[in-house]
């Protein structure tokens with residue numbers, strides 16, 4: 251691999267600076283000097299060296315903060331040159347410990363400096379290649395995962411398949427699933443795939459609005475129909491004409507409004523509050539709940555006739571713990587998605603953090619996963635996210651004992667699912683990646699109950 255022979259030299263006029271520059275020059279490095287104030291160093295990214303040297307001796311403590319943010323912002327690996335007395339200073343030592351790849355004394359031997367520089371440049375080159383690869387993999391997966399619905403496991407393939415089928419027809423859809431599993435995203439995916447895609451998709455949470463507002467929110471009202479109705483309001487159903495209306499938490503819809511909704515589903519007409527006119531509206535209804543609606547029907551809290559009207563096509567979105575093999579790909583996907591919020595130094599997840607993510611039981615499902623990753627990306631002070639950054643208490647991670655055979659089985663299944671996922675479920679490249687034959691892949695798929703999906707939403711059709 252060819253490494254870049256350009257490097258930065260950050261210095262503040264110390265007497266050793268000229269000597270260091272000459273030394274680097276004699277080792278074949280083309281040196282770009284950088285001096286305070288560092289906030290003005292806009293050319294840093296433009297020149298794009300892979301490695302830099304910071305001469306800490308002589309650097310004013312006033313510039314340390316600027317230097318710190320410069321090192322965090324840059325994409326290079328940094329070597330510090332500092333005498334013992336400089337390193338004794340707590341601020342300097344923290345900067346070196348957290349942001350530099352190595353530290354040497356100002357009288358470092360030329361051969362030693364040459365070796366360190368080469369090593370840092372090589373590593374920097376590997377890191378940028380790896381980042382590029384991960385970027386294009388993320389771009390591919392988000393390109394493949396339409397509507398940003400990510401998932402490579404059989405449970406998710408089944409969901410994608412159902413979404414495709416349901417999108418092709420126009421009947422009401424009923425989505426069930428725990429909170430944060432992706433019910434709204436599923437509704438959006440159905441809309442985007444349906445003939446209604448060019449019209450509006452609106453979502454309304456029936457549990458979030460007070461009873462007296464929800465009727466006017468859904469059906470609209472005429473001017474003067476009640477105190478405060480100073481002008482006519484078009485309701486959500488009417489505003490979605492031609493499109494899809496997602497009614498989240500449908501179980502929270504008050505009983506009297508259930509009658510109105512049923513009437514709309516039967517007649518395809520609405521009446522605004524205070525209005526007499528029947529207005530024809532063409533809207534597809536997708537309803538969702540995270541509670542058991544059949545139980546609500548039994549208890550008389552939800553109308554049975556409305557339940558059957560809404561429940562023509564059903565989709566169940568699985569909880570995250572039922573497609574745990576997706577956690578890694580989801581975690582990396584969200585890491586890339588929120589990468590603009592992180593420091594450039596943060597490169598990804600440590601193995602331990604990934605293990606914790608896989609072992610946790612995710613009561614809040616994908617929404618909780620997103621929140622924990624975003625938190626970790628802000629809290630993390632290392633190049634790799636550690637378990638503590640995720641804020642998951644270790645006691646909440648189940649520790650069941652398992653035999654070596656069980657552990658092997660789990661690892662085998664995970665490796666297989668991950669390789670198939672990375673290779674869009676193509677057996678040959680997955681087999682090549684895992685270093686086994688195609689026959690072995692088929693055998694393992696059978697052993698672990700993994701079927702090869704026929705079609706999926708995540709694959710471009």
Ligand SMILES: Nc1ncnc2c1ncn2[C@@H]1O[C@H](COP(=O)(O)OP(=O)(O)OP(=O)(O)O)[C@@H](O)[C@H]1O
Pocket residue numbers: 398399400401427428429430431432433434435436498540616617620
């Ligand atoms: N398969 C997925 N791939 C990528 N992102 C997902 C996936 N599923 C859900 N998300 C994301 O997770 C978050 C929660 O999803 P969503 O709001 O659809 O869940 P929900 O089941 O409707 O939640 P609630 O029951 O609380 O209304 C959203 O930010 C959504 O984009």
